[in-house]
Amino acid sequence: MAFESLTDKLQNVFKNLRSKGRLTQEDVKAALKEVKLALLEADVSFKVVKQFIKTVEERAIGQDVLQSLTPGQTVIKIVNEEMVHLMGSDTTEISLKPGSEITIIMMIGLQGAGKTTTTAKIAGKLKSKGKKPLLAACDIYRPAAIKQLQINGEKQGVDVFSMGEGHKPVNIAKAAVEHAAKNGCNVVILDTAGRLHVDEDMMNELVEIKENVEIHQTILVVDAMTGQDAVNVAGMFEEKIGVDGVILTKLDGDTRGGAALSIRAVTGRPILYVGMGEKLSDLEQFYPDRMASRILGMGDILTLIEKA
Amino acid sequence: TKTRNNIVSGIDSIFNGFSSIDDEFYDEIEEILIMGDLGINATTSIIEDLKEKVKANKIKDPAECKELLIESIKDEMNVGETAYEFEHRKSVILVIGVNGVGKTTSVGKLAGKLKDQGKKVVLAAADTFRAAAGEQLTQWANRAGVDIIGGQEGADPAAVVYDAVAASKARNADVLLCDTAGRLHNKKNLMEELKKIDRVLEREYPDAYRETLVVLDGTTGQNALAQAKQFKEAANITGIILTKLDGTAKGGIAIAIHSELGIPVKYIGVGETIDDLQKFNANDFVNALFDVKHDEKEDDE
Ligand SMILES: Nc1nc2c(ncn2[C@@H]2O[C@H](COP(=O)(O)OP(=O)(O)OP(=O)(O)O)[C@@H](O)[C@H]2O)c(=O)[nH]1
Numbered sequence: 001m002a003f004e005s006l007t008d009k010l011q012n013v014f015k016n017l018r019s020k021g022r023l024t025q026e027d028v029k030a031a032l033k034e035v036k037l038a039l040l041e042a043d044v045s046f047k048v049v050k051q052f053i054k055t056v057e058e059r060a061i062g063q064d065v066l067q068s069l070t071p072g073q074t075v076i077k078i079v080n081e082e083m084v085h086l087m088g089s090d091t092t093e094i095s096l097k098p099g100s101e102i103t104i105i106m107m108i109g110l111q112g113a114g115k116t117t118t119t120a121k122i123a124g125k126l127k128s129k130g131k132k133p134l135l136a137a138c139d140i141y142r143p144a145a146i147k148q149l150q151i152n153g154e155k156q157g158v159d160v161f162s163m164g165e166g167h168k169p170v171n172i173a174k175a176a177v178e179h180a181a182k183n184g185c186n187v188v189i190l191d192t193a194g195r196l197h198v199d200e201d202m203m204n205e206l207v208e209i210k211e212n213v214e215i216h217q218t219i220l221v222v223d224a225m226t227g228q229d230a231v232n233v234a235g236m237f238e239e240k241i242g243v244d245g246v247i248l249t250k251l252d253g254d255t256r257g258g259a260a261l262s263i264r265a266v267t268g269r270p271i272l273y274v275g276m277g278e279k280l281s282d283l284e285q286f287y288p289d290r291m292a293s294r295i296l297g298m299g300d301i302l303t304l305i306e307k308a
Numbered sequence: 309t310k311t312r313n314n315i316v317s318g319i320d321s322i323f324n325g326f327s328s329i330d331d332e333f334y335d336e337i338e339e340i341l342i343m344g345d346l347g348i349n350a351t352t353s354i355i356e357d358l359k360e361k362v363k364a365n366k367i368k369d370p371a372e373c374k375e376l377l378i379e380s381i382k383d384e385m386n387v388g389e390t391a392y393e394f395e396h397r398k399s400v401i402l403v404i405g406v407n408g409v410g411k412t413t414s415v416g417k418l419a420g421k422l423k424d425q426g427k428k429v430v431l432a433a434a435d436t437f438r439a440a441a442g443e444q445l446t447q448w449a450n451r452a453g454v455d456i457i458g459g460q461e462g463a464d465p466a467a468v469v470y471d472a473v474a475a476s477k478a479r480n481a482d483v484l485l486c487d488t489a490g491r492l493h494n495k496k497n498l499m500e501e502l503k504k505i506d507r508v509l510e511r512e513y514p515d516a517y518r519e520t521l522v523v524l525d526g527t528t529g530q531n532a533l534a535q536a537k538q539f540k541e542a543a544n545i546t547g548i549i550l551t552k553l554d555g556t557a558k559g560g561i562a563i564a565i566h567s568e569l570g571i572p573v574k575y576i577g578v579g580e581t582i583d584d585l586q587k588f589n590a591n592d593f594v595n596a597l598f599d600v601k602h603d604e605k606e607d608d609e
Pocket residue numbers: 109110111112113114115116117118139142145192193194195221249250251252253274275276277278282407408438490492
């Protein structure tokens with residue numbers, strides 16, 4: 001596919017402006033139109049895009065472009081800086097209680113986002129760090145959800161606690177924590193059922209768990225391919241349940257992943273890890289700067305800026 | 309609310325807010341379409357087309373403009389007369405798509421629907437990869453009251469399909485429904501595996517009416533277009549099942565897919581129970597697209 005990168009487009013917009021000293025409002029507007037289109041193509045929320053463009057515009061107007069090679073690079077630099085700023089500048093880890101104290105983690109999200117798989121992935125990660133995780137099967141709805149968790153738990157060599165489908169998730173969660181304490185586990189990860197952010201009963205189920213079990217980390221699992229709805233979803237989970245961190249899954253696909261930016265903007269919570277495949281080892285660190293280039297569709301952005 | 313029956317309200321509020329057709333009016337429509345996940349290309353071409361029609365027909369009233377817009381999208385989304393032909397034939401339906409979109413659930417729902425029509429249905433559990441995929445489909449087979457073949461983790465999916473075809477023939481089944489493992493469309497080897505399954509069906513069951521449905525998650529954004537393109541290359545897709553429309557996602561990317569690739573949406577998923585699968589209705593779909601909450605409008609000037 002002949003894909004003209006955003007970089008090329010911006011260079012084109014500014015081709016005739018070399019002689020000018022400072023970026024005018026008009027120059028900037030023309031360039032930012034391209035940026036706006038790129039962000040929308042990447043599925044960044046319409047509202048987030050508007051706000052982002054406004055911020056960049058304010059910063060870009062009046063910038064001295066003779067300092068750099070081209071005005072295009074000046075704009076790219078500002079765009080990238082703002083983007084990385086929005087994405088969070090550092091990588092983050094799940095914070096754990098020291099020693100034998102039990103950390104309780106609850107995985108939440110829409111149906112099919114990747115919660116159960118990611119639960120097992122995290123367990124493997126923590127196990128290799130010397131922790132002893134216990135997985136709790138709190139999805140009593142999806143056919144074979146418990147079995148799925150058990151198979152994955154076994155693959156990771158970690159215990160899975162389940163009480164079948166006949167108990168309320170809050171009671172399963174409570175019993176799991178007791179089980180962990182008795183068996184020397186120091187992390188409990190609750191795998192909950194997928195649910196819609198607008199399903200009141202199901203959202204209340206999570207609230208009930210939070211009220212009765214001391215959850216230290218609530219992790220929202222989001223499919224990286226999510227479109228404009230990401231803001232509604234993340235906003236509602238944050239508002240109703242409270243979110244401490246986000247995991248983006250299925251980034252091994254070719255999506256630009258603009259949802260990452262929307263979710264950051266809406267929740268302000270860090271993205272902890274990214275899912276990079278179906279294998280239980282496919283969980284990677286999240287790098288805000290790489291995500292920024294991916295969303296903008298410019299892998300070469302960093303080298304370009306270095307030159308500027 | 310688990311159905312889309314109560315969605316007809318929203319559209320009027322948008323068009324009634326304007327007394328004339330100006331740039332602001334078009335901007336508003338553009339915003340709604342983009343927020344519905346139609347993407348820039350489809351949105352731009354719809355707006356351009358609308359502008360032309362408005363000009364040609366000398367339309368001044370936003371309400372009339374609304375009718376034009378809705379009608380053109382509906383026309384675009386029409387499923388065609390032979391869309392459900394497989395219901396009247398001895399047929400095989402291959403269900404494919406990326407991970408977690410709702411393939412297995414949709415197979416279960418579809419099995420229930422066909423069984424209700426008095427048909428003999430066989431399911432092929434050709435997802436031999438994901439943990440407990442076979443158990444999951446088995447539970448759906450029980451719910452629907454239909455037969456299931458395969459389901460051993462690690463088995464060759466093409467071999468499962470082969471066995472299922474033989475069983476369908478032996479049992480004189482009306483419909484064979486094949487569930488497959490989720491696969492991202494950019495994974496070469498997994499797409500090859502799919503082609504192999506497709507070839508087995510072609511070779512072993514030549515007299516069956518073929519239907520290949522790609523399942524798309526209604527929450528997915530622009531990537532769904534890439535998915536449809538790649539799956540179309542691997543197998544001859546005849547329709548889309550658009551799932552998870554019981555949330556707030558609009559699934560507008562299906563409009564872009566239809567206009568670019570000509571693949572119609574045949575079913576929509578509106579929940580997790582066996583009854584939550586509906587035949588596609590362009591009317592409802594387009595109305596829901598414009599059903600936006602207007603209290604959010606103030607904060608973006
Ligand atoms: N390619 C890829 N697939 C993934 C990734 N994470 C999860 N999956 C797949 O996505 C599908 C859904 O994953 P699950 O873990 O069952 O998702 P879930 O959120 O628990 O689903 P529900 O419990 O039904 O809500 C499965 O096919 C997983 O193998 C990832 O990072 N990359």
